[in-house]
Amino acid sequence: MVPAARVQSAPPDSRSRRGRRGPPWRALVGGSLFWLVGFFLLPLIYLLAVSFAERSPYGTIQWVLGIGNYxxxxxxxxxxxxxxxxxxxxxxxxxxxxxxxxxxxxxxxxxxxxxxxxxxxxxxxxxxxxxxxxxxxxxxxxxxxxxxxxxxxxxxxxxxxxxxxxxxxxxxxxxxxxxxxxxxxxxxxxxxxxxxxxxxxxxxxxxxxxxxxxxxxxxxxxxxxxxxxxxxxxxxxxxxxxxxxxxxxxxxxxxxxxxxxxxxxxxxxxxxxxxxxxxxxxxxxxxxxxxxxxxxxxxxx
Incomplete structure (x- = not known):
């Protein structure tokens, strides 16, 4: 007989660990989604917000919103x-x-x-x-x-x-x-x-x-x-x-x-x-x- 302590300390099944982590394709989708959001969507939203701002006399962005640029x-x-x-x-x-x-x-x-x-x-x-x-x-x-x-x-x-x-x-x-x-x-x-x-x-x-x-x-x-x-x-x-x-x-x-x-x-x-x-x-x-x-x-x- 195998002692109860050894049974309890036995490593969990690899399939159960993989099930808790989820399928591998989720990591790929998550990385692609992070890339699209971080390097495409967020800069696009920032530029959209900038398009409603104004240029200051020194060439910086002045956050006075309006449609004057359009x-x-x-x-x-x-x-x-x-x-x-x-x-x-x-x-x-x-x-x-x-x-x-x-x-x-x-x-x-x-x-x-x-x-x-x-x-x-x-x-x-x-x-x-x-x-x-x-x-x-x-x-x-x-x-x-x-x-x-x-x-x-x-x-x-x-x-x-x-x-x-x-x-x-x-x-x-x-x-x-x-x-x-x-x-x-x-x-x-x-x-x-x-x-x-x-x-x-x-x-x-x-x-x-x-x-x-x-x-x-x-x-x-x-x-x-x-x-x-x-x-x-x-x-x-x-x-x-x-x-x-x-x-x-x-x-x-x-x-x-x-x-x-x-x-x-x-x-x-x-x-x-x-x-x-x-x-x-x-x-x-x-x-x-x-x-x-x-x-x-x-x-x-």
Whole structure:
């Protein structure tokens, strides 16, 4: 017989100890929740509170609450900056969609598996270098004595170098180049999962390539197209590095406005108000675009 003292001092079952601690996934969820609350939600709430404060004459925050910053944020001067940012982001989104769709279609449905891996590598290679370095490279390419002007002059297409740098065109080129992979990858992910038997059935029913594309491939790729548009439009409308380096003073976008308020002017309340106004507008546009995309998907045959 085992003495009662030894029975009482026996270690508890490991399963009972694990049951008291709870399943392991709770620790992971708790850590993620702590990270989101501490490094995302709380700073967001703080910025929201700052947006209702005022800037003191010395550049500090004066906690006199009001809506003056939001009223100022919708003055005509700033509305022009918002409009410039919106149409630039819209043009970049359309251009990347037009350029990315043939590339994603070719990688997913045309080339062999070996070439598919090589082409995907070419799409991902830009992520291996700093975005700032790539933007500086475009400054070298687009400057007065850069590669583009030298080629055009050598081909006798122009007599004098064109002014390409520090223009909206330069900002457009830089944003399209930077955001293009974010449009290609979602489209490729959707097109790769496309059921090839649907295309074969369309061909058996007499549909040509273009008709099969418009009636089968394009409708089924709408989710990837919408995801790519979201991934391109949001960073484009809030970009400040590309407009600052390639656009100069005449192509200020809303990202530059927010950055200047925090870094140069030290008007954090107004910068926070502009940031939240931009956030609300972008969220409204995204909700409208997602609803339109869902409706379009249902209406497509």
């Amino acid at each position: 009223v100022r944020a919708f003055q005509r001067l700033y509305l022009e900056i918002y409009w410039r940012s919106f149409w630039m982001a819209a043009l970049v989104t359309v251009a990347t969609a037009v350029l990315a769709y043939p590339v994603a279609y070719t990688i997913a449905l045309v080339v062999s598996a070996r070439w598919r891996s090589a082409l995907l590598l070419l799409v991902i290679i830009p992520f291996w270098t700093s975005f700032l370095i790539r933007t500086y490279a475009w400054m070298v390419i687009l400057r007065t004595e850069g590669l583009v002007n030298n080629v055009l002059v050598a081909l006798h297409l122009i007599h004098e170098p064109l002014r390409l740098l520090y223009t909206p065109f330069a900002v457009f080129i830089g944003l399209v180049y930077g955001e293009l992979p974010y449009m290609i990858l979602p489209l490729y992910a959707v097109l790769q999962k496309l059921d090839r038997s649907l295309l074969e059935a369309a061909a058996d029913l007499g549909a040509g390539r273009w008709r099969a594309f418009w009636r089968v491939t394009l409708p089924l790729s709408v989710p990837g197209l919408v995801a790519g548009c979201v991934l391109v439009f949001i960073p484009s409308i809030g970009s400040f590095i590309t407009p600052d380096l390639l656009g100069g003073v005449k192509t200020i976008m809303v990202g530059n406005l927010i950055q200047n308020q925090f870094a140069a002017v030290r008007d954090q309340p107004f910068g926070s108000a502009v940031a939240f106004a931009l956030t609300f507008v972008v969220l409204a546009l995204l909700m409208a675009s997602l609803r339109s995309a869902a409706r379009l998907t249902k209406e497509m045959p």
